[in-house]
Amino acid sequence: xxxxxxxxxxxxxxxxxxxxxxxxxxxxxxxxxxxxxxxxxxxxxxxxxxxxxxxxxxxxxxxxxxxxxxxxxxxxxxxxxxxxxxxxxxxxxxxxxxxxxxxxxxxxxxxxxxxxxxxxxxxxxxxxxxxxxxxxxxxxxxxxxxxxxxxxxxxxxxxxxxxxxxxxxxxxxxxxxxxxxxxxxxxxxxxxxxxxxxxxxxxxxxxxxxxxxxxxxxxxxxxxxxxxxxxxxxxxxxxxxxxxxxxxxxxxxxxxxxxxxxxxxxxxxxxxxxxxxxxxxxxxxxxxxxxxxxxxxxxxxxxxxxx
Numbered sequence: 001x002x003x004x005x006x007x008x009x010x011x012x013x014x015x016x017x018x019x020x021x022x023x024x025x026x027x028x029x030x031x032x033x034x035x036x037x038x039x040x041x042x043x044x045x046x047x048x049x050x051x052x053x054x055x056x057x058x059x060x061x062x063x064x065x066x067x068x069x070x071x072x073x074x075x076x077x078x079x080x081x082x083x084x085x086x087x088x089x090x091x092x093x094x095x096x097x098x099x100x101x102x103x104x105x106x107x108x109x110x111x112x113x114x115x116x117x118x119x120x121x122x123x124x125x126x127x128x129x130x131x132x133x134x135x136x137x138x139x140x141x142x143x144x145x146x147x148x149x150x151x152x153x154x155x156x157x158x159x160x161x162x163x164x165x166x167x168x169x170x171x172x173x174x175x176x177x178x179x180x181x182x183x184x185x186x187x188x189x190x191x192x193x194x195x196x197x198x199x200x201x202x203x204x205x206x207x208x209x210x211x212x213x214x215x216x217x218x219x220x221x222x223x224x225x226x227x228x229x230x231x232x233x234x235x236x237x238x239x240x241x242x243x244x245x246x247x248x249x250x251x252x253x254x255x256x257x258x259x260x261x262x263x264x265x266x267x268x269x270x271x272x273x274x275x276x277x278x279x280x281x282x283x284x285x286x287x288x289x290x291x292x293x294x295x296x297x298x299x300x301x302x303x304x305x306x307x
Contacts, residue, residue, distance in 0.1 A: 008158040011071030013180075014063060017156075021183035023057045024078025026050055026153060027070035031160045036076055036153065037066065051078055053150045074159035078149070082131050084189060085115075085124040085147030085154050086140065093251050095122070095143020096227030097220055102140065104226065106192040111172035113181040115154050117161035119239045121231050123170070124154045126181070127189035139197050146197065156180075174236055221260035225269065228252060232273035241279045245270065245288070246295040253299020263300075267292060 010027040017025045026036040039048035049055045055078065058066070066073075079085055086109075089095035103109070109125065116123025124147055135148050147154055157180065159167040169177035172187070228248040235241045249270055255261045270292045274280045280288050 007072055009072035010075045011067045013075055013158050014067050016180050020180050022077050026076045027066045028074035028076050030073050033155050051153055076153040076155050078153045081149040082128055084129045085126050087124045087145040087147055088122055089143040090122045090231050091120050092143045093224050097223040098141030098144050100223045100227030106196055110187040112187050114170040115156045117165040117167045120244055126186050128186045129189050221255045229269050229273045233276040235277045241277055245274055246291045249292045249295025250299040253296040254302055254304035257300035257303035
């Protein structure tokens with residue numbers, strides 16, 4: 001979402017979200033991700049919360065008061081009971097690996113709207129779900145968190161991240177949006193994903209032999225590779241393709257140095273990803289390989305240790 005006014009904030013954006021079907025539109029301090037308002041009694045005890053399991057949606061009077069009190073504040077969405085957000089930290093190896101494993105197990109997610117202050121594909125992806133779904137945390141794997149009516153909220157445009165970046169909306173086609181999404185245009189979360197995230201697989205045994213430990217590490221490394229390649233291939237011009245390519249090569253180089261991935265295979269897969277996202281066409285083979293090789297070399301000098 002491109003800024004349409006000088007330092008737009010909660011005061012100007014809240015009405016846009018309300019018109020788009022979002023009811024839990026909460027203010028946050030400017031440049032902060034925490035501490036939405038609450039109602040306290042004379043002793044300081046919280047008697048009304050607008051987030052969490054016992055939270056309620058704000059009234060029209062509260063929304064008007066907040067718009068006046070926080071004109072330039074950040075904005076957060078407490079998701080409706082029929083919407084779930086998948087907060088994917090794809091810039092972290094664990095998040096990329098968890099996502100790759102879920103895609104391999106359940107199939108790809110449908111394209112959808114994403115809120116993020118990053119340009120690398122990370123952020124909160126939103127989907128509709130049946131009312132009353134009983135979500136639980138840590139069911140999606142490391143680096144992925146579920147955002148839903150009873151847990152957390154989605155920070156969204158026009159908020160400023162603590163690092164100075166602005167939260168934006170990205171459309172299902174991967175383009176920077178010029179409006180906020182409507183609740184009724186979000187795609188449904190596929191049934192397999194919904195079932196998986198409410199019925200996790202049985203945990204691994206507490207003790208495994210050395211051979212099984214090696215297999216587990218190899219599976220993790222393969223998932224990291226698959227996640228990195230999928231993320232890179234999906235990047236488009238203006239999304240930092242060169243830096244992302246070098247960064248992913250560095251992370252994968254640590255797995256190569258640990259003997260968990262094959263150098264030539266990783267190099268070829270990174271090159272194919274660079275071809276898929278247009279980096280190769282723009283920078284040429286020599287520069288693309290130089291970016292890949294520098295990242296791999298640096299990563300191999302710091303082999304990653306995986307328990």
